[in-house]
Amino acid sequence: MCTFFLYFTEQINNIIYGNMSYRTSIRNKVYVFNDLKTLLAKASPLRSGDVLAGLAADSYEERVAAQIVLADVPLKNFLHETIIPYEEDEVTRLIIDEHDATSFLLISHLTVGELRDWLLSDTADTITLQKLAKGFTPEMIAAVSKLMRNQDLIAVAQKCGVVTRFRNTIGLKGRLSTRLQPNHPTDDMKGIAASMIDGLLYGSGDAVIGINPATDSPASAVSLLNMIDDLRIKYAIPTQSCVLCHVTTILQIIQQAPVDLVFQSIAGTEKTNKSFGINLSMLKEAHEAALSLQRGTIGNNIMYFETGQGSSLSANANYNVDQQTLEARAYAVARKFNPMLVNTVVGFIGPEYLFDGKQIIRAALEDHFCGKLLGLPMGVDICYTNHAEADQDDMDNLLTLLGVAGCNFIMGVPGADDIMLNYQSTSFHDALYLRKVLNKKPSPEFEAWLFKQNIMDEHGNQLPIQSSHLLLQ
Amino acid sequence: MCTFFLYFTEQINNIIYGNMSYRTSIRNKVYVFNDLKTLLAKASPLRSGDVLAGLAADSYEERVAAQIVLADVPLKNFLHETIIPYEEDEVTRLIIDEHDATSFLLISHLTVGELRDWLLSDTADTITLQKLAKGFTPEMIAAVSKLMRNQDLIAVAQKCGVVTRFRNTIGLKGRLSTRLQPNHPTDDMKGIAASMIDGLLYGSGDAVIGINPATDSPASAVSLLNMIDDLRIKYAIPTQSCVLCHVTTILQIIQQAPVDLVFQSIAGTEKTNKSFGINLSMLKEAHEAALSLQRGTIGNNIMYFETGQGSSLSANANYNVDQQTLEARAYAVARKFNPMLVNTVVGFIGPEYLFDGKQIIRAALEDHFCGKLLGLPMGVDICYTNHAEADQDDMDNLLTLLGVAGCNFIMGVPGADDIMLNYQSTSFHDALYLRKVLNKKPSPEFEAWLFKQNIMDEHGNQLPIQSSHLLLQ
Amino acid sequence: MLSNISKNSIQPDAWHSLKAFTAARIALGKTGTAIPLKEILDFKLAFAHARDAVYSLLDTQQLSTELEIFNLPVYSLQSNADSRPIYLQRPDLGRQLNNESKNKLQDSSNEQFDIVIILADGLSAEAVNKNVFSILQLLMPALQQYAIAPIVMVQNARVAIGDEIGSILKAKLSLIFIGERPGLSSSDSLGAYLTFNPTIGLTDESRNCISNIRPEGLQYDLATEKILYLIQESMRLQLSGVRLKDNAGSIEN
């Protein structure tokens, strides 16, 4: 224990390179980290994507050394030392230009390590955290997450509260919502409807009924939107719909189709977003177009974003920044547009970025924590692919952990098997399990609807459904 | 999906070998499992100990095949086909001879798979499960656990309720207790007392204050017992003490020392127990000797047992039975003596039996589930060694999962670092974390004491302790 | 009360008939909040098989024989990912031809082509083995107006390897058929990615994708229709990717 006092941490201003150099020594071994982004990468818990990118710490000792150094970095540094140049990247510009200096003032005297200790203290309560959200930059929050154990990520996230509204209220304490995801490999209307009915009768779909269309055909997107909307109106379901095609496709049809939420995959660098075929002004255009439809009844949170660690490296657009920090930067893009839902699709891509259940679980808890602290309505697609080293037991663990952490929503996929996207997510049953063991309820408006439809009783128990049930007609 | 109906499961009575043979075929591949113990082993989720023993399934498909077959095995078979011969093993005799046929009647018509489905149904409530406990054999419960996902193990365990009493009440709903474990490498009295005070001021120690002595010297055990007892009496702490030396050592000193709980490590075969230097009649003798002291004030649960997967293989005493089934058999030994506490020390031995965090988590959930269903007051030593592939994040995950599952107690070790046993367990802080995020309280008698000592308030928050505090005098 | 333990604890779902409309795991029934064991075991078995599909191999022998009818040279190439485990961990290597393959291709021709067709294992060679010939039978006759490059089969490949192949062969457009990651209900789903002016370093906004091609997914004739539409439009507009929309009329009509 006393060995701690043998390590010394010094930060020297490196005049030659014009930026800070970070160093410490452990048992006579000197560790030097040239810049903040290197420090962040080396301080990251092990994951395959950072190894692939050549950014991970070489040893566990080096990782701890980086964490020791990172703990002493003042939060202010993050405003001065950008990890991707301001001139080259519009996401950096967004982060810097929209940073709320007033909120930041409250924490501007802290180091990353002091922030960690404060976040865990009892004075960091829900309201204070909400007020501070705009004062945090993604990099600060990514940094602090790297110093946190899984239990810290859970305990702090549990204290956050991010509530959004469109036709219902998502994110209240004691609530757990689900995106109903009724995908079909040919976008067959009847097939999709069948999965939707199944989900609704299992109490799923309050966050959104969201279809990934197999094709990116605008015509098909219109049909799908009409179909969900008809159903929603017919049964007076207090929820919102979404077809997850490319934002340009939605923009093309937004005047002819009943568009509730606008979807887009986003990432943490301009260059990655470009590889997704988007940029901030396109998102702005879509956001405004959707707002102009005025379809929300109790609120105007209208965007649905998906993210996930690894996409930047995959697009050769990572600027040697570790994947978790880049993920947090994607949240800066998201929060610009007051989204209804932000979903980190954590195990979706594959083992090259998150190798196994352990890495997927860690990444999910980080993403959920970072998003929440930055003020986002985070949900998690608790998922894995068949080429990763993970299975249902890992997902059960993550599901339960995220429930305790207060995740806003999870996916509802029939039997956890997405037959179009080819991966395993959470089932309608999984959500019921989680609600039961943690005593959680769906969104209040949706809950009232479930009562009325005799799908659920006040104790949260599913009621037996007869074949004469309204939804089966 | 429809592929399911292509698999057929048949069980044919193998006349030549005089026992059942179990088989199924998948995609034209025939899987034959010669006997129940082979079937159980092949159906087990992957773990290094079963691989080491040469018992694990060769492929994931074979594992599922075994599970498919196991699902159709009638529970009755477990009473007829013993996995370790009745003649050779006193644990088998204990299981068979003390099996409660009356309770079993209620489930005797079920198969293992039907039992799994029933356990998850709403009719399997706390009271029913308590009534059935004596009708289950360890092998039946081990079998059913192999068919369960982690979420099943959690959900069913949460419904169990096993309450025990000595000087306080352990295992009530909404409660989480801790064993305070103040070990010291030289059994130094002051060193141990320092850790005890630390723990008590962190609200730890309601399950037991239990010291592992570094030596097995009877004299030293007497001193330690006197020391804890003096402290307990001085501060009127409603808890029990234990020195975890060998049962023969306790028997030697029981007349001269204040022995509350009697400890022993136990395992699932007579031969392993022999390697631990014990047998059932020694345990009986110790149990009776301890009872005769009449030190319990509100109850007579007086034994403290520790178990953990892998010990039988390590002692060459596993009879080619998988380690999880053997672990469940250890619970038959435990329940014979109405223990106050049963603790599965799940990651304690090392990677040869449970390789990494994933295997440790799975094993812990299984052990907790099996013990609870068999009617035992299960706690878990959430732990790992430095030669295993695990870290604090895995422990945080397991800690949180076991909290949801309703685990009776966990360990409280200063800073999670046992400086004598050389492994990492849970800290006093970990228990506070878990109580906070899940809104759990300590044992009621102990809770009242914590209030009185101004250590904790009614909301479960720790109060600031002045250096003038009674316990620091 | 205690004697009521029934052999069957499953509450079935009243909408079993909806299963006719989808392969999705709907109407599973439940016990408490849990999925019935029978369905769990079925899921696990599918999981075993999906995992195996990741390690399936491109049947280059069989494919070569089948491709003979198109009267085109056929190349069998390898990426820089030497083995399946490396392939899974190093997507960067799966996007590059290995040297031998590169040389082979460079030596092959100095012509310019309109379209190069590539068959890549991706995450499920099974998908290519099972589906690609059927679709090529429909597609090739409709491409007669174009100069078609030699057909390239490539192993341990990612989508972007088409950029390198297309640029070496100086093709205006590359069309790569590649095995999508295997799912539980379909371990043999084929994807097609189309890139105009394939050049090393392109990213995905420059491509179009036709996904889920298989008998139980997007059927061969409809897939062919879509691909043809996109090829025509791509050639006409001289671009591909997000600015090229699939306006071929939705599948349903």
Added chain:
Amino acid sequence: MLSNISKNSIQPDAWHSLKAFTAARIALGKTGTAIPLKEILDFKLAFAHARDAVYSLLDTQQLSTELEIFNLPVYSLQSNADSRPIYLQRPDLGRQLNNESKNKLQDSSNEQFDIVIILADGLSAEAVNKNVFSILQLLMPALQQYAIAPIVMVQNARVAIGDEIGSILKAKLSLIFIGERPGLSSSDSLGAYLTFNPTIGLTDESRNCISNIRPEGLQYDLATEKILYLIQESMRLQLSGVRLKDNAGSIEN
């Protein structure tokens, strides 16, 4: 209210002074329910070092030199576990001498001995490298009345390898010093296991254990005292294990 965020959120513990009595991680203080970051990082660094200790190597060179003063033959042997990863996964192999080692030992002598002393790396060679010579310096002179076998160093070994070694050397009693698994606060803790009539196949009820030997644990003189007591009693009673109790008087007196 919001301006109150202090640089230091840690609530220290008022009983810091108790740290003088133990190396245990007490009086850490807290923030909310959490351990302060400084302590967490200290823990993690110790974890890094403990993990490294598992892979430390027996310094047979150095040990051989040190052992010269005892004027006994010294053997350097290997178990059947060829490497550290195998050692960790195959405790069975760590309990067997490899063939070469067995032969070496068998050829060595036909004498009978009272005691064989074995130095084994176990889970921390560091523990043996650092502590074993100091304790042998105290122990050996006190064992003059016994016929001591050649000293055996053995790598990648488990406790039970002493049974094979003892039986080959026809020793009445084996005493194995072995590295205990490294902990965060001590990666160099030595264990001693004593077995009367060592024979292949014995299990742990037949041995006695003296644990935590190191300067910050059971000190060399006290450890020697205990070992000597147990050897005497074992020889007198002609047994070891659970029926042999350490009645040497507690450490404290």
